[in-house]
Amino acid sequence: VLIAVDAMGGDLAPREVVAGAVEAARHGTSLILVGPEARVREELAQHGETANLPIAIADADEAVAMDEAPLAALRRRPRASVRVAARLVATDQAQAFFTAGHTGAAFLAAHAEFGMLPGVDRPALAVIVPTRDGAAVLLDAGANPECQAEHLRQFGLMGSAYAQVALGVSKPRVGVLSIGEEAGKGNDLTREAHALLSTAPINFVGNLEARDLFSGRADVVVCDGFTGNIALKVGEGVAELIGQLLARELGSIIASDARLEEAFGRFTRRVDPSESGAAPLLGVAKLALIGHGRSTADAVRAGIAMAVRLANGTVVERLKQALAGRAS
Amino acid sequence: VLIAVDAMGGDLAPREVVAGAVEAARHGTSLILVGPEARVREELAQHGETANLPIAIADADEAVAMDEAPLAALRRRPRASVRVAARLVATDQAQAFFTAGHTGAAFLAAHAEFGMLPGVDRPALAVIVPTRDGAAVLLDAGANPECQAEHLRQFGLMGSAYAQVALGVSKPRVGVLSIGEEAGKGNDLTREAHALLSTAPINFVGNLEARDLFSGRADVVVCDGFTGNIALKVGEGVAELIGQLLARELGSIIASDARLEEAFGRFTRRVDPSESGAAPLLGVAKLALIGHGRSTADAVRAGIAMAVRLANGTVVERLKQALAGRAS
Numbered sequence: 001v002l003i004a005v006d007a008m009g010g011d012l013a014p015r016e017v018v019a020g021a022v023e024a025a026r027h028g029t030s031l032i033l034v035g036p037e038a039r040v041r042e043e044l045a046q047h048g049e050t051a052n053l054p055i056a057i058a059d060a061d062e063a064v065a066m067d068e069a070p071l072a073a074l075r076r077r078p079r080a081s082v083r084v085a086a087r088l089v090a091t092d093q094a095q096a097f098f099t100a101g102h103t104g105a106a107f108l109a110a111h112a113e114f115g116m117l118p119g120v121d122r123p124a125l126a127v128i129v130p131t132r133d134g135a136a137v138l139l140d141a142g143a144n145p146e147c148q149a150e151h152l153r154q155f156g157l158m159g160s161a162y163a164q165v166a167l168g169v170s171k172p173r174v175g176v177l178s179i180g181e182e183a184g185k186g187n188d189l190t191r192e193a194h195a196l197l198s199t200a201p202i203n204f205v206g207n208l209e210a211r212d213l214f215s216g217r218a219d220v221v222v223c224d225g226f227t228g229n230i231a232l233k234v235g236e237g238v239a240e241l242i243g244q245l246l247a248r249e250l251g252s253i254i255a256s257d258a259r260l261e262e263a264f265g266r267f268t269r270r271v272d273p274s275e276s277g278a279a280p281l282l283g284v285a286k287l288a289l290i291g292h293g294r295s296t297a298d299a300v301r302a303g304i305a306m307a308v309r310l311a312n313g314t315v316v317e318r319l320k321q322a323l324a325g326r327a328s
Numbered sequence: 329v330l331i332a333v334d335a336m337g338g339d340l341a342p343r344e345v346v347a348g349a350v351e352a353a354r355h356g357t358s359l360i361l362v363g364p365e366a367r368v369r370e371e372l373a374q375h376g377e378t379a380n381l382p383i384a385i386a387d388a389d390e391a392v393a394m395d396e397a398p399l400a401a402l403r404r405r406p407r408a409s410v411r412v413a414a415r416l417v418a419t420d421q422a423q424a425f426f427t428a429g430h431t432g433a434a435f436l437a438a439h440a441e442f443g444m445l446p447g448v449d450r451p452a453l454a455v456i457v458p459t460r461d462g463a464a465v466l467l468d469a470g471a472n473p474e475c476q477a478e479h480l481r482q483f484g485l486m487g488s489a490y491a492q493v494a495l496g497v498s499k500p501r502v503g504v505l506s507i508g509e510e511a512g513k514g515n516d517l518t519r520e521a522h523a524l525l526s527t528a529p530i531n532f533v534g535n536l537e538a539r540d541l542f543s544g545r546a547d548v549v550v551c552d553g554f555t556g557n558i559a560l561k562v563g564e565g566v567a568e569l570i571g572q573l574l575a576r577e578l579g580s581i582i583a584s585d586a587r588l589e590e591a592f593g594r595f596t597r598r599v600d601p602s603e604s605g606a607a608p609l610l611g612v613a614k615l616a617l618i619g620h621g622r623s624t625a626d627a628v629r630a631g632i633a634m635a636v637r638l639a640n641g642t643v644v645e646r647l648k649q650a651l652a653g654r655a656s
Contacts, residue, residue: 067510132572142507145515179470179557182395187473187554210561214569226515229507230555231562233538238566241542244460246574 007035008063009101020300070105096287123283142229149192161322175208277302335363336391337429348628398433424615451611470557477520489650605630
């Protein structure tokens with residue numbers, strides 16, 4: 001498979017993106033780096049001999065910046081890097097694209113270039129979060145700040161199909177993120193979504209409190225994109241804070257003990273969000289993966305690996321079946 | 329001061345509530361335990377000699393259960409423990425009440441018994457969260473699942489006044505919890521709230537991403553009660569998960585080293601939500617404090633200590649001034 005990589009998207013682009021891409025190519029992944037050609041070549045030159053690597057370049061303009069209104073920016077610059085990356089997928093020159101840039105711009109580019117799956121009104125960013133004994137899928141993690149209950153129903157269908165592939169669970173338990181477990185708790189959106197999901201052809205387990213996001217009580221957790229993004233970023237913030245406080249209290253002790261340092265490293269990797277690398281935008285007709293805005297080379301490499309895994313699988317086909325109400 | 333304690337509220341009531349109350353009384357706090365008298369006496373009897381402690385009992389019915397509709401429950405049972413506790417404050421027999429029971433029921437009881445401060449449409453639960461080098465106030469943490477922008481403006485005024493007392497900050501930095509720092513990011517509610525707070529007589533610092541809740545970038549973070557509760561519970565869930573993973577990776581090593589065990593204990597206390605004990609319901613006309621539903625005796629003791637601290641201060645007076653637009 002071939003993965004189109006938006007070389008210009010993300011806070012640390014193009015440096016870290018190109019570094020991660022080179023790493024992925026050295027491990028055998030075929031890539032198309034998308035960005036201003038001279039700029040991309042310049043970055044590639046930082047990595048020694050790359051001429052023999054399976055890396056092509058597709059010329060494009062700069063990325064949509066984080067503080068730009070994405071719709072206007074993409075209209076003004078149809079050759080923005082993320083749009084060109086999406087076009088490569090639309091025309092089957094690549095099987096998936098990866099960007100660490102503006103989420104809204106990535107969705108608009110995907111939507112414009114290859115459209116939506118039948119039965120989907122809004123796409124959802126599906127993020128994998130660690131749980132006590134495994135992982136769970138959280139969606140929408142930020143593509144749609146305002147959602148209606150029907151969107152959450154669609155997220156439930158898509159999330160269930162995605163969890164079968166991404167987590168290898170045959171009958172994923174699907175819950176609604178809310179503030180109380182009883183059906184009547186929550187806000188208007190969660191109450192209505194609870195009713196719709198109760199009759200959907202999935203293994204619906206009801207409302208979940210936010211602490212249960214990490215307890216393993218559900219395999220798929222659906223919510224609107226505002227709530228999902230808050231949940232994800234709070235998780236990151238707490239993990240970061242705990243890391244800092246632990247380092248302050250235990251740092252010197254840990255550094256003095258090789259066993260401790262190794263155990264602490266295992267722990268850190270387990271809770272590091274960049275380990276999962278990228279989240280697919282479920283609901284668009286082809287594969288679009290979005291990485292964390294602060295993606296480092298390691299995160300980019302992990303994101304590209306995720307794109308390869310999904311491109312080799314049958315995610316889009318399974319989503320189509322799930323949305324059509326067929327058992328998968 | 330005298331604190332009314334809802335002996336029946338919370339998942340672990342009355343056992344842990346009475347145990348925490350006895351502990352507080354042994355440290356000199358005067359209390360009124362509110363609940364079915366025989367039941368409360370029975371629990372008190374578990375703690376040896378308590379006759380000399382400054383503990384009175386106010387007879388009441390059972391608590392409002394977590395799965396009851398609180399409005400109907402309080403109408404049906406005007407002598408429910410939380411309602412009687414609120415009445416003791418309304419009639420100045422106590423200066424504050426504490427409950428670890430149903431948040432909605434606590435608000436309705438407070439509202440019915442002593443009403444709202446002028447200028448407040450909705451109360452907000454103000455929780456103190458740890459940050460890297462201190463603490464911040466998050467409100468609303470769950471009293472109002474559906475909010476309008478005007479409510480968030482009021483939360484900003486109240487939160488700012490409360491942070492002056494609770495955190496000892498003279499000009500608290502107030503931010504809106506959103507999904508992107510730019511004024512245009514977020515959902516309809518946060519965009520409108522951003523505009524209203526920009527002209528409010530507080531030190532408004534704009535939108536905050538959820539990871540900044542713990543970074544110390546703001547002293548006061550406002551949001552609707554659904555979002556605030558999700559943020560709080562995700563924080564708890566991540567802290568719990570990290571604790572479990574750390575124990576799995578490092579447990580045996582930590583237990584074998586006294587220095588490590590001590591440092592780890594300091595760390596755990598720092599991130600333990602029960603350490604702050606209780607959150608005031610800001611906006612009601614007198615002091616109402618709400619503890620975590622799972623409050624243990626230690627958390628109840630800390631919650632009562634918080635009630636004493638606020639009752640000895642001038643929080644309600646300061647809130648009144650802030651809401652009237654007077655500098656404090």
